[in-house]
Amino acid sequence: MEEMIIMTGISFREFVQKLDREGKLLHAKKKLSLKLEVASLLHSVEPRPLLAEVRESEYRIVGNLFATKELVAECLGCRKEELVKRMLYAIENPSEPKVVERSEAPVLENTITNVDLTKMPIPLHLPNDGGPYITSGVVIANDREYGRNLSFHRMMVIGKNKVVARILPRHLNEFINRVEANGGELDIAIVVGAPINVLLAGATSVDIGMDEMKIANTLMPIRTVKLDNGIEVPADAEFVYEGIVTKEEENEGPFLDLTGTYDIVRRQRVIEITKIHHRDNPIHHVLLPGGAEHKILMGMPREPTIFREVNKVTECTGVNITQGGCSWLHAVVGIKKKNENDGARAITAAFAGHKSLKHVVIVDDDIDINNMEEVEWAIATRVQGDRDVFIFKDQKGSSLDPSANPMTLATAKIGVDATVPLNEKKKFKKEGYKEINIDEYL
Structure with a gap:
C-alpha cells in the first residue's frame, strides 16, 4: 500500500x-x-x-x-x-x-x-x-x-x-x-x-x-x-x-x-x-x-481486516460493517469482479477477515455499500437463491449473537453473491434520468 x-x-x-x-x-x-x-x-x-x-x-x-x-x-x-x-x-x-x-x-x-x-x-x-x-x-x-x-x-x-x-x-x-x-x-x-x-x-x-x-x-x-x-x-x-x-x-x-x-x-x-x-x-x-x-x-475496526482478506482473492473496493447488523454480525463488501467465482471467493475471505461475521453480501463497484437501499436493490435484481446464496452450517459464531448456541457458539453463516455475471453486465445496468437544473423550469 x-x-x-x-x-x-x-x-x-x-x-x-x-x-x-x-x-x-x-x-x-x-x-x-x-x-x-x-x-x-x-x-x-x-x-x-x-x-x-x-x-x-x-x-x-x-x-x-x-x-x-x-x-x-x-x-x-x-x-x-x-x-x-x-x-x-x-x-x-x-x-x-x-x-x-x-x-x-x-x-x-x-x-x-x-x-x-x-x-x-x-x-x-x-x-x-x-x-x-x-x-x-x-x-x-x-x-x-x-x-x-x-x-x-x-x-x-x-x-x-x-x-x-x-x-x-x-x-x-x-x-x-x-x-x-x-x-x-x-x-x-x-x-x-x-x-x-x-x-x-x-x-x-x-x-x-x-x-x-x-x-x-x-x-x-x-x-x-x-x-x-x-x-x-x-x-x-x-x-x-x-x-x-x-x-x-x-x-x-x-x-x-x-x-x-x-x-x-x-x-x-x-x-x-x-x-x-x-x-x-x-x-x-x-x-x-x-x-x-x-x-x-467496535465494528469499524473490523472493516480493514475484512478488506485485507478479500483483497487477497479479488480487488476489494470497500467494506461496510452495517449498523443494522449490530455493527458486528453483518457486512457489505464491494469488489471489482474479474472472474466468475470472485463473489464466492470474497464471501469466504470476508468470514476469514472477521471471525464473528454472520451474514455478508458481496456487490459490484457500481453499488454504494453504504446505501442499504442500493444493496437491497442488488440483492433483489441480481441474486438467485439456489445459485448465489451460500450457507455454512455449524460455524464458530459470536458470543454477542443471542440466536447462536450459548454453549458452543455454533451458528449458520450466510454469504450472498449479489454481483453481476461478467457476460451479462448490460442486462443488469441501472439506468438513470438526465440531471437538469430545476430552477430553469420552476
Whole structure:
C-alpha cells in the first residue's frame, strides 16, 4: 500500500474543544444523575456529542464523541471514504510513539492514591444492569515475550477499588495466564478519554505480539509516558486507572451489548484499582452500551481486516460493517469482479477477515455499500437463491449473537453473491434520468 501522509495528532481534549468551537457539541443545561439519566440523554440526542456535569461526581462526562464515521474522520483529518485504507495502512506500517517525560504528560497532573470509584463519573446505564460500568476503557498490559497489548474490556464496579472485567480468551487473558504461571499478578493500565487512534487500535484484531500502540501511532502521532508499573500510556489522555488483575472472580453482568440485548452473566476476573491519574479539569468518556458510538468503535475496526482478506482473492473496493447488523454480525463488501467465482471467493475471505461475521453480501463497484437501499436493490435484481446464496452450517459464531448456541457458539453463516455475471453486465445496468437544473423550469 502506498505511503500515507498523516496529520499531527489531536488529543481527546482537543477534539472536544474543536467540536465546541464549531458549535457541534451539546451542553446539558443542568447536572445529570449517573443513575440512568446520563445514558437516557445520550441515547436521546445521539449521534450528537454531549458534554455534561453530573450530580454524583466532580468530574464531567462526554459521550457520542465518535458516534459517526464522519466524526471519526474529522478527528483523524481525513475523509470518511479513506478510513478503511487509513486503518489498514496503520496495521501494516506500525511505528513507535514518542515517549515524553512525566513532567510533560497532562494525564499525570493529578494522582489519586485513596481510590474510591463511587466518586468517579461511572454511570448505571439501564435498570437491569449488574452495576455501574466503565465502557470506554482501553486496557494496556505488558508481557516479557509478546510485548504490549491494547484491548477494550467493559468493567463493572463492585467496590470502592474493585471492578469485575469481561475478559475473553484472547491476548489479555494469555498475558494473565502467563504471569500467573510464574506466581505473579498482571499489572495493567486502563485508559479513559483516549484519543481516537488508541480507541480504534484497541478494538482492532491483530496477532498476539503485535503492538496496537504502534498501530495507533501510525494512524495519528501519539505521545506516551511511562507509569511506575512500567506501562506506557497516552500522555494526553483524560484518565488512567492503574490496576492489578487478581485471581478473585465475581459475577459480571447483566450488560447490554452491541446487539441491543443483554449478555449473559459470567464469573470473571476482579481488577483491583490502585491509583487514578487524571488531567486538570478532566472529562470522563462515557460509551453508551449498544449505542451508535459503541457500534462505530467496535465494528469499524473490523472493516480493514475484512478488506485485507478479500483483497487477497479479488480487488476489494470497500467494506461496510452495517449498523443494522449490530455493527458486528453483518457486512457489505464491494469488489471489482474479474472472474466468475470472485463473489464466492470474497464471501469466504470476508468470514476469514472477521471471525464473528454472520451474514455478508458481496456487490459490484457500481453499488454504494453504504446505501442499504442500493444493496437491497442488488440483492433483489441480481441474486438467485439456489445459485448465489451460500450457507455454512455449524460455524464458530459470536458470543454477542443471542440466536447462536450459548454453549458452543455454533451458528449458520450466510454469504450472498449479489454481483453481476461478467457476460451479462448490460442486462443488469441501472439506468438513470438526465440531471437538469430545476430552477430553469420552476
